[in-house]
Amino acid sequence: MATSRYPQSDLQNKETLCRNVLIYGHCRYENTGCAFNHDQNRSNSVQNSPGGQSNQSDFPTPGLRNLLERAELTCVRPQREKGSQCRLTVIHPGWAALRGITERKCARWPFKEINIFLPSSQCGCLYSQRSRLYVAIKSLIQCELKANPFIAATPAAAQDGEASSTVFNPATFREFTPSNFELSTGITANGTASDTGLSFDPFTMPNVGQALPATPFNPYADDPTGLAGSSAAYFQHQNAYTAPLQPLQYHLYAPVGPYRDDLLPFQRQIHDFFLPEKLREEMQRKSEALQQVMPNSTLPPLDNYYSLVPLDTSHRKSSSVFGYTTWVYKATSSKSGKTYCLRRLEGFRLTNEQAIRSVKEWRRLNNGSVVTIHDAFTTRAFGDSSLFFVQDYHPLSKTLAEVHFTQPNTTHGTRFNAKNPIAESVLWGYVSQIANALKAIHTLNLAARCLDMSKVIVTDKNRIRLSACSILDVVHFEARRPVQELQQEDLIQFGKLILSLATNTPPNQLTNLKGSMEQMSRVYSKELTDTVLWLLTPAPAGATPKGIEEFIRGIAVHMVATLDASLHEADTMKSELFRELENGRLVRLMAKLGAVNERQEFDGDRAWSENGERYMLKLFRDYVFHQVDANGNPVVDMGHIIRCLNRLDAGSDDRICLTSRDEQTSFVVSYKDLKKQLGNAFGELLKAGKQPTARGFQGSSH
Template identity: 50%
Template sequence: MAARGYQNNDLRRQVGSPKAKGRVDHKDTLCRNILIYGHCRYENTGCTFNHDQNKGSTNASNISNSNSTTANNAASEMSKKAFNVESPSFTPSNISKKPTFSSQALSAAPFTPRGNTSGSSTSTPIQHNGDHSSFVSNPAAVPEFTPQNYGLSSTATTTPTGQDATLNYDAFAMSAVGQALPTAPYNPYADDHNAAAVAAAAAMGAANPAFFQQNAFATHTQPLMHHLYFPAGPHKEDLTPYQRTSHDFFVSERLRQDLQKKSEAALQVINTGLPQLDNFHSLVALDTTNRKNANTFGYPSWVYKAVDGKTGFIRCLRRLEGFRLSNEHAIRSVKEWRRIDCGSVVSVFDAFTTRAFGDSSIVFVQEYFPLSKTLMELHFPNQAAAPGTRYKQQTLIPENTLWAYITQIATALKTIHAANLAARCVDLSKIICTDKNRIRLGACAILDVAQFEARRPVQDLQQEDLLQFGRVILSLASLTPPALLTNATAAMEHLGRNYSVELRDTVLWLLTPQQQQPKNIDEFVRGIATHFVTSFDQALHESDSLRSELSTSLESDRIARLLMKLAIVNERPDFNGDTEWSENGDRYTLKLFRDYVFHQVDANGHPIVDLGHMISCMNKLDAGTDERVCLTSRDEQTVFVVTYRTLREQLRSLFAEISRAAKGRGGL
C-alpha cells in the first residue's frame, strides 16, 4: 500500500504502532491504524506490522492453526491490548451431553398459539436428529402469535391445563380491561350520544362493533359550558361616549355565571332511588358526607332538595331520622314560625311525619337556596368534612365581613325575639351563606318540635341565643372551630390582637352574662347602630347594581319575544291551505325586514355581523318609531320604504291571526 503523507498540523489523533517484540513475529498481524484510520503514518518509518489488508485476511486462518504454545503466548500478550485483532473466532464444540428435563415436562401439553388465523392450523414439526447441533430454526414455519378473544364483549371459554388450571381468569380476555379504556370523546352538544358511539365505530373501521357499543355515552354530571361564552375583554380606551361593546347589552359575566350555576343546581335531578314524600318528588341529597351527626338536634338529620308537586317550587327538606311524634301540639308549633318574615331567616313552611325511609321520621319544609354553604364549610372546610381534625386557617377573616355577619344575625334574632320565639340554632353548621357575605339562619323551629316535652322558658332560650351568637363570632375571629374552642380567654386575646377594640367589646358583651337584668337584642342593636348604617349603605349599592342588570335583562326579554314572533310569521310553508302565504302582502315586508336586520352583506358579498345594528333595529321595532327604513329584495327588483311603526302593526296583526288559528285547533 502506498504511503500517505500528512502535515504535522493534522488535528486528528494518531495512535502509534506498538513496538515489536523479539519473540513474536508481527509481519502477518494487521496494523491497528489500518483498522481504525485506514492508513498508518509509520508504515515507512519502522512499523513492523502488516499494512496489506488482503494479506492479513488470507493469513488469518494460518494464525488459528498455529501450535498451542505459540497461540497461548500470543493470546496472553494480546489480551493486554485495547483492541485484539488476533483473537481466535469462537467455534462451539459439539455438545456431547444432552440437557435433561423434569418428568413433569413430558406430560405438558404442546404450546399452540391461540386464535391463529393466518396460515394453516397445523404447525410444522421440528426435526431433531439426536444432536442439538443439527437443530435448524425455521422462522417462516412458526405461525404468528395472535391472542385469542381480543374482542371486549367476548368472554374466555377455554379451559386451562397444568399450572394455568389454578387461574380463574384468562390472561387474554379484555372484558375487564375494556371498562377502563377511554371511549370516543364525549360531545356535550350531541343529541343522541349512542348514535355518536356507533358513528365513531364506523369511522374507526372497527372489526368488532361491540367494542364501541360497550358503556354507551351516559349523561355527564358536569357543569354547564360556561366557558363557551366569550368573556369580557379589557377596557377599551379608544371608545367614544356613544359607542358600546357587545357585553354592554347583556347581563354581566359574573352575574350570568352565578345565576346559571344556581339554576343548574336547582334543576338538577339525580336518580338516587329516594322515595316520594307526600307531595314532594325528585329528592336529591344535599349532605356532603354520609356520616350521621346527632349533636345539634339529638337525632341524625339529613337535608334534601325536592320539588313541591302542588306549587312547582323547589324546597329544602330537613329530615330527623328515628323521631317519633308523641304530642300533636309539638308539630303545630311550626305555624308560629310561618309568621316570621325576615331576610336573614330561612322561611319554614310546613312539617310532617313519614315512614317512606323505612323508619319514623319528621320532615321540615324550608326555603331552598341553591349552592349555599354553611359557615362551617366556608371557613373551616377540613373540620366540616372530618370533625376532630386539627385545622388552622392562615388568612384572617376581614373585620368588615365579621361586622356584616354580626348585623345580619342581629337582625334575625331581633325579628325572632320580637315574635316571642327563640332561634336555638345559632351555630356555624346551621348558618348558611347564600351569596358573598350574605347569610341566613337555618334550621329554625326544629328544636321547638324535637324538644317539645322538655320546654324551657322563652327568656332563657333567648339568653342562650345571645351566648351562642358570641361563640360563633369568637370562633370566626380566632380561627378556632367550635369543637376546639375550649379556652375562651386565649381566643379573646387572639381577637384583641388582630381586630379593633369595638369588636372585642361586642363579643365580650355577648359572652358575659349580666347579674342585674337579662340582656336583650334591642340593647345590642343600639350598641352597633353605626355598623348597621354601613351594612344598609352596602345593601343599597347592591340593589342599584342588580336593578341596572335587571334593566339589561328586561331589554333582552323584549328582543326575545320579537324574535319569536318574527320566526313564527316568516317563511311559514303553509297557512290555511295557501302555500304562498308568507310571500305576499305584509308577510313579504317582514321577510325583507328580517333580511335587512340579520342578512346584511358588504360590497363584496361578505356577511356583516353588527350586533349593535341588530339590537338597535329590534328596539326600534319594539318601540314602533316613525323612522323610515328602506327594504330591498334579494334580487334588488323590489324596494319598500316603511316605518317601524308600520312594521310593528303588521307583526302584531299577523301574529294575532296565527294565534287565532292555533286557538281554534287547540294548539295555543
C-alpha cells in the same frame, strides 16, 4: 544516517489543527506562512485511515472517552503540576465521579504544558460548541502524547460494553438537545438517555401522565401537579392540563373582554345588552341545582313531596346538635310545584302532639336572615319513625363551617394551606345579619336555640341565614325552659360563633375563652373585641337581663353600613333587570316577524306572506339577519341586529333601502312604516286565530 528534510517540530505542526480555526472558524494567516493544519476533514481522515499515524494510543481508553462523550462539559483547561507534568482537568457541575476518574488517570500521563485558548464567553455555553471542544481535546492529546499511553478500563466502559477498537471522531457527536422527554427511551446507568437517534415529538407521548415518576412536592414552585420534576424546563408543561370529563355547560356567550377606552359614550358592546357573565353563570348553576333529580332513586316519596335528592356532602352520621341523626333532602311539592328543603331526624318518636304544633308559631316569622319554616310531620316511609321539617330551599348554599373551616379537625393551617383571618368588614356583616334575625325571633317571644356554625348557611357572598331554628322546640318540648333564659343563651352562642370565626377555631375546640379573646384582640379592632366580650358576659344576678335591642343600639353604625351595602346590591340587580327588560321587547318583535314571514298559507292565499306589506317585512328580515359582504360571505353582526330591532320597536323615522335577493326590486322605507306594517300583518293573524291570549303581544306594539 538519513534524516527527514523537515524538522520534527514542523511535522508536528502539520498535524496540529490551528487554534484560529478552533476559535474563529478560519485563519487569516493560512496562505501567508501559518505552519499549522487548517483542514479539519484532513485531520479526521488521517485518524480513520489504516495507515495513519493516529491509533488507539492517540486518545485515552474507550472507557474514559465514553465518560468525556457523555459528560456535559463546562470547561477544559490544563494545569501545571510538579516537574514537567500537566494535569487535564475536566470541570463538571454535577458529575463528581467523572472529575475524579479523569484527574486520577491524567496525573500519571506525562506531557509538557500546552495552552488551549478558549474565549471566556465560550466556557459557559459550550453546549453549542461541543464538536469544537472535543477537537481541542484531541489536538492536545495527539501533539503531546509521546509514549506510554495509559490503558485502563473504567466501570462505565464495562457497563456500556463498548468496543475498545472504536476510534474517536468528533463528527459523531450530536448537538445538545434536552433529554428525558420521550419516556420510552432507555436510561443508562449514568442517568442520561441512550443514543437512539430519535428527536422529540410531542405527538408520540401516550399515557405520559401514568408514566411520570413520582417527584417530591416543591412548595416554592408554581406547579401543583408536580410534573416539572420529570421534564426539562426548556419546554412548556404539555401534559399538565387534563381534559374535562364532559363539555362545559356554560358556553352560551363568549366571556367579557377587557374594557375598551376607544368607545364613544353612545357606543355599546354586545355584552352591554345581556346579564354579566359571572352573574349569568351563577344563576345557571343555581337553576341546575334547583332542577336536579336522581335517576333510579330508591328514596321513597313523602306525603306531598317527591323527587327526593340528598344534600348532605358527608356520609358520616352526626347527632351532636339535636341528639338525633339528621339528614337533609331536596324535594318538590306536588301541591305548589315548588322546591323545598326537608330536614329529617332519624329515629324520633313523637310522644306529644302539642310538640309538633309549636311549629305554627314559627310560620309567623318572616325575616330575610332566617330560613322560613313551612311544615313539620312524621313518617315511617324510611322504615323508622322520622320527623321532617319543611323549609325554603336555597340552591348551592353552604354552611359557615364549610366556607371557613374546610379542615374542621385542624386548628392551625398547614404550610401549604395557611388560614387567613376573616376580614373585619365580613365579620361585622355577619354580626349585623344575625342580630337582625335574633331581633325578629325574640320579638315573637321565641328563641333561636341553634346558633351552631353547621346550621348557619351562606346563600350568597357574605349573605347568611339561620336554619333549623324550630327543631329544638319540638325535640325538647317536654323539658321546657323559660323563654328569657333561652334568649340569654342565644346571645352567648352568638358571641361564641363570632369568636370561633375570628380565631379560626372550630366550636368544639373553643375551650379557653380568655386566651381566644386575647388572640382576637391582636388581630381585630377594640370595638369588635368589646362587642364579642359583651355577648359572652352574662348579666349579673339581680340585674336587668340583656336584650337584643340594647345590642343593636350599640352596633347601629355597622348596621347602617350593612344596610347601605344591601341597598347598593339591590340597585345593581335592578339595573341588570332593566337590561333583560329590553331583551324581552326584542324577543317579542322577533316572535312577530317569525309568525308573519314565510307563512305557508293564510286565508286560502298561498302567497300571502309574499305580497303587499308582508313582502317588505320579508326583505327587512333579510336586511337584518341575512346580510353578506362583497364576496357573498355571511356577515354576523349582533350590534347591527340589535340596533335594527330597537329602531323597529321605537318606530324611528330613519329610512333604509331594502333590496330583493335578485337585486331587481328596491324599497326605501322608514322604520315607522315597517312597524305599522308588522302590526297590521300580525293583527290579521290574531283575528283569524281568535286567540284571547294575544293581548300580551299587542301590548308591545306601541
